[in-house]
Amino acid sequence: MQNILVTGGCGFIGTNFIRFLLSDADFDGRIINVDKLTYAGNPQNLADIEDVFRGRYFFIMADICDPQTITDLFAKYKIDTICNFAAESHVDRSIVEPDAFIKTNIEGTFSLLEVARDHQDQLILFHHVSTDEVYGSLGSEGYFTEETPYKPNSPYSASKAASDHLVRAYHKTYGLPVTISNCSNNYGPYQFPEKLIPLMILNALEEKPLPVYGEGRNIRDWLYVSDHCKAVWKIMQDGKRGQTYNIGGRCEKANLDTVEIICDLLDEMQPRAHKRPRRDLIKFVKDRPGHDFRYAIDCSKLETELDWGPEETFESGLRKTIQWYLDHKEWVERVKSGEYLSWVKQHYEDI
Numbered sequence: 351m352q353n354i355l356v357t358g359g360c361g362f363i364g365t366n367f368i369r370f371l372l373s374d375a376d377f378d379g380r381i382i383n384v385d386k387l388t389y390a391g392n393p394q395n396l397a398d399i400e401d402v403f404r405g406r407y408f409f410i411m412a413d414i415c416d417p418q419t420i421t422d423l424f425a426k427y428k429i430d431t432i433c434n435f436a437a438e439s440h441v442d443r444s445i446v447e448p449d450a451f452i453k454t455n456i457e458g459t460f461s462l463l464e465v466a467r468d469h470q471d472q473l474i475l476f477h478h479v480s481t482d483e484v485y486g487s488l489g490s491e492g493y494f495t496e497e498t499p500y501k502p503n504s505p506y507s508a509s510k511a512a513s514d515h516l517v518r519a520y521h522k523t524y525g526l527p528v529t530i531s532n533c534s535n536n537y538g539p540y541q542f543p544e545k546l547i548p549l550m551i552l553n554a555l556e557e558k559p560l561p562v563y564g565e566g567r568n569i570r571d572w573l574y575v576s577d578h579c580k581a582v583w584k585i586m587q588d589g590k591r592g593q594t595y596n597i598g599g600r601c602e603k604a605n606l607d608t609v610e611i612i613c614d615l616l617d618e619m620q621p622r623a624h625k626r627p628r629r630d631l632i633k634f635v636k637d638r639p640g641h642d643f644r645y646a647i648d649c650s651k652l653e654t655e656l657d658w659g660p661e662e663t664f665e666s667g668l669r670k671t672i673q674w675y676l677d678h679k680e681w682v683e684r685v686k687s688g689e690y691l692s693w694v695k696q697h698y699e700d701i
């Protein structure tokens with residue numbers, strides 16, 4: 351793998367993956383980052399990388415639904431590998447406005463697969479990054495394995511499920527060299543503050559209410575983002591073609607517990623002037639429609655076949671995450687104001 355097309359590289363996980371691959375992994379090739387720059391994509395996340403890794407890192411503002419541009423990139427950069435992160439990723443948005451989810455997550459993946467099929471002679475791997483939400487919701491017992499039948503409940507998870515099926519079908523039907531990973535909830539640096547953990551950190555720092563859906567009993571299985579990136583890279587290198595790998599942190603937490611832990615860590619790391627605990631900001635609000643109760647990943651296939659395991663605990667990962675948001679006030683301001691979107695307009699729209 352020398353010329354990797356990473357899609358959605360200006361989003362949360364894509365940014366962390368590109369940083370990991372260029373700075374910390376055993377990889378000496380080139381990365382071609384294609385991102386449409388929706389509200390969730392911020393090219394400033396990688397501005398320093400663009401300088402430091404000139405000649406090895408390239409950014410192209412483009413839509414994965416545009417096959418001509420992707421075809422041109424295959425020729426120009428001799429692409430041999432695709433790692434597909436690009437997606438609409440937020441469940442609540444998918445409930446309000448599902449259209450973009452169908453377009454990017456299903457049609458976009460289909461379009462990429464078609465270009466990949468046209469270049470099968472030069473393609474080493476198409477890795478598709480997906481979610482545990484395709485399996486639906488668990489009760490208080492049991493785990494999702496790679497054999498669990500798909501039963502998605504939100505427009506987001508249904509669109510991701512459709513994309514997974516397409517990727518698998520292209521392997522079975524056309525022999526396309528694919529791998530798929532289904533990961534649990536990520537947290538860490540560069541996450542857009544619409545998702546639970548960064549939203550709670552930033553609201554708490556601004557003395558805003560901390561909205562917990564329902565009674566806060568829903569359970570998520572958390573994984574620090576760099577552990578996800580390392581797993582994806584392991585699967586890309588050593589995973590069996592045509593196979594799916596579950597990725598998870600074995601770190602189940604009820605949402606209310608997560609929010610309380612964040613409050614307590616913030617109280618320790620940046621105490622309020624009046625010293626009262628931040629838990630007093632918690633506010634129970636109306637539940638998410640169709641809210642999946644519990645996700646829990648059995649990742650023993652990845653652990654035993656590929657010798658992967660998470661390096662961060664929930665506490666160490668959360669401390670790093672909180673410290674990152676405390677240290678990156680300018681990033682937070684720009685993201686919250688949408689200012690980076692006007693920067694995008696100036697820098698990239700005419701290209």
Ligand code: NAD
Nearest residue numbers: 358360361362363386387388390391413414436437439536
């Ligand atoms: P994100 O929303 O932060 O980033 C998505 C990126 O994709 C953005 O940069 C956006 O501009 C780009 N994008 C959107 N539509 C595009 C299009 N049509 N063409 C090109 N680029 C486009 O998402 P994330 O949290 O980084 O998630 C990345 C991937 O990982 C997604 O496929 C998601 O389903 C999957 N995933 C996420 C999590 C999680 O907890 N965040 C867990 C498991 C799997």
Ligand code: DAU
Nearest residue numbers: 439440441481482483534535544545546561562563568605
């Ligand atoms: O499981 C993997 C998935 O995790 C990814 O595929 C998705 O892209 C990612 O967004 C995430 O989905 P969730 O819906 O689990 O994440 P979110 O951060 O939106 O919510 C986490 C939990 O917290 C969920 O049970 C809903 C709850 N929640 C969320 C928000 C934003 C709240 O209680 N209050 C909130 O304000």
